[in-house]
Amino acid sequence: xxxxxxxxxxxxxxxxxxxxxxxxxxxxxxxxxxxxxxxxxxxxxxxxxxxxxxxxxxxxxxxxxxxxxxxxxxxxxxxxxxxxxxxxxxxxxxxxxxxxxxxxxxxxxxxxxxxxxxxxxxxxxxxxxxxxxxxxxxxxxxxxxxxxxxxxxxxxxxxxxxxxxxxxxxxxxxxxxxxxxxxxxxxxxxxxxxxxxxxxxxxxxxxxx
Amino acid sequence: xxxxxxxxxxxxxxxxxxxxxxxxxxxxxxxxxxxxxxxxxxxxxxxxxxxxxxxxxxxxxxxxxxxxxxxxxxxxxxxxxxxxxxxxxxxxxxxxxxxxxxxxxxxxxxxxxxxxxxxxxxxxxxxxxxxxxxxxxxxxxxxxxxxxxxxxxxxxxxxxxxxxxxxxxxxxxxxxxxxxxxxxxxxxxxxxxxxxxxxxxxxxxxxxxxxxxxxxxxxxxxxxxxxxxxxxxxxxxxxxxxxxxxxxxxxxxx
Numbered sequence: 001x002x003x004x005x006x007x008x009x010x011x012x013x014x015x016x017x018x019x020x021x022x023x024x025x026x027x028x029x030x031x032x033x034x035x036x037x038x039x040x041x042x043x044x045x046x047x048x049x050x051x052x053x054x055x056x057x058x059x060x061x062x063x064x065x066x067x068x069x070x071x072x073x074x075x076x077x078x079x080x081x082x083x084x085x086x087x088x089x090x091x092x093x094x095x096x097x098x099x100x101x102x103x104x105x106x107x108x109x110x111x112x113x114x115x116x117x118x119x120x121x122x123x124x125x126x127x128x129x130x131x132x133x134x135x136x137x138x139x140x141x142x143x144x145x146x147x148x149x150x151x152x153x154x155x156x157x158x159x160x161x162x163x164x165x166x167x168x169x170x171x172x173x174x175x176x177x178x179x180x181x182x183x184x185x186x187x188x189x190x191x192x193x194x195x196x197x198x199x200x201x202x203x204x205x206x207x208x209x
Numbered sequence: 210x211x212x213x214x215x216x217x218x219x220x221x222x223x224x225x226x227x228x229x230x231x232x233x234x235x236x237x238x239x240x241x242x243x244x245x246x247x248x249x250x251x252x253x254x255x256x257x258x259x260x261x262x263x264x265x266x267x268x269x270x271x272x273x274x275x276x277x278x279x280x281x282x283x284x285x286x287x288x289x290x291x292x293x294x295x296x297x298x299x300x301x302x303x304x305x306x307x308x309x310x311x312x313x314x315x316x317x318x319x320x321x322x323x324x325x326x327x328x329x330x331x332x333x334x335x336x337x338x339x340x341x342x343x344x345x346x347x348x349x350x351x352x353x354x355x356x357x358x359x360x361x362x363x364x365x366x367x368x369x370x371x372x373x374x375x376x377x378x379x380x381x382x383x384x385x386x387x388x389x390x391x392x393x394x395x396x397x398x399x400x401x402x403x404x405x406x407x408x409x410x411x412x413x414x415x416x417x418x419x420x421x422x423x424x425x426x427x428x429x430x431x432x433x434x435x436x437x438x439x440x441x442x443x444x445x446x447x448x449x450x451x452x453x454x455x456x457x458x459x460x461x462x463x
């Protein structure tokens with residue numbers, strides 16, 4: 001309930017201030033260590049930002065998204081090394097299962113359109129950077145033969161950011177299309193770990209002012 | 210300036226982390242290994258050789274540990290079943306199971322395993338049956354014979370004290386041998402106590418028990434399904450400051 005109110009408050013504040021609504025379909029592909037465990041996913045991102053104008057090449061943007069990740073395997077094979085008193089080592093097999101991994105993320109940042117194509121003032125290539133704050137919801141279990149069996153469930157805060165490059169095309173005074181490619185990374189606080197990935201998105205913006 | 214440096218560092222970190230493309234399947238991250246051979250050596254140890262065929266398909270993966278596992282069940286062994294870690298040399302790794310570790314009458318499925326940062330993998334197994342060693346002692350002694358210093362003779366009886374301890378006796382004179390488990394064929398070493406690859410062995414004479422000096426070979430030949438022949442050639446034990454040479458050979462019947 002608290003999260004829902006938080007989202008609604010965030011969106012209403014920004015829609016009121018910026019009078020824009022942008023809805024994008026995002027394809028997110030995990031990379032690095034995070035990508036070893038999670039599959040790519042699709043999601044929607046709801047945000048707001050002003051239009052680029054000839055005399056306004058920098059704009060602020062705010063958005064939020066919910067990403068639901070599915071693991072690449074039902075069970076991951078993990079192991080634990082036990083050092084015996086005589087100095088020898090035993091390798092104990094184990095497994096790790098992820099039942100739930102969801103990120104709720106809010107972005108806030110700036111985009112910069114350095115130039116406009118010569119023959120039209122409707123196309124705006126841009127680059128941008130966002131800071132991100134959000135929550136991770138996780139449920140899973142880990143077990144090692146003869147040692148331990150742990151079930152974990154809960155949520156933790158995440159912090160991160162993303163960089164992006166994109167293109168916006170103004171259809172008319174009310175609608176714009178935009179496409180974007182970017183790279184992002186975030187830090188989970190408990191337990192400390194890093195998630196990362198890159199994304200493609202295609203969206204439409206409505207200017208209701 | 211500091212803000213600019215921090216911003217550029219932040220952007221670089223994000224771009225760098227986001228650019229390492231992931232592999233499609235979780236299994237692609239695990240290493241791969243295979244077992245090459247299992248050979249019983251003259252000292253009764255079993256030499257097992259394996260090979261790493263993949264360190265893991267993700268760039269930068271390295272092997273952490275390698276080894277073998279074995280089972281008598283009709284399946285691939287579990288990682289910690291009769292597990293032994295091995296030494297990796299290039300792509301090949303070798304380990305030695307101690308003498309007496311395997312039952313020579315059983316067939317074993319032996320697999321190789323390897324670990325890296327992402328997890329572990331076990332190879333398909335190979336079956337090895339009758340890991341039975343043809344032991345040849347370095348001396349040729351008559352059966353039930355003993356020679357201890359100036360004492361020589363033949364045992365009048367050999368009795369099973371427990372499943373892994375046996376006494377060969379001639380009156381008050383006795384040779385005792387204790388195995389770590391039930392007797393198996395192989396070349397064992399004398400030791401203060403019985404453990405894998407080692408036996409506790411000594412002589413009773415003059416009312417006292419004298420342990421054989423550690424590190425001497427004890428040859429155990431399998432004569433039949435229930436009879437094993439123990440032969441000790443030129444071992445020693447201490448009686449005070451005197452070193453006594455001893456040799457003996459006797460059959461134990463299970």
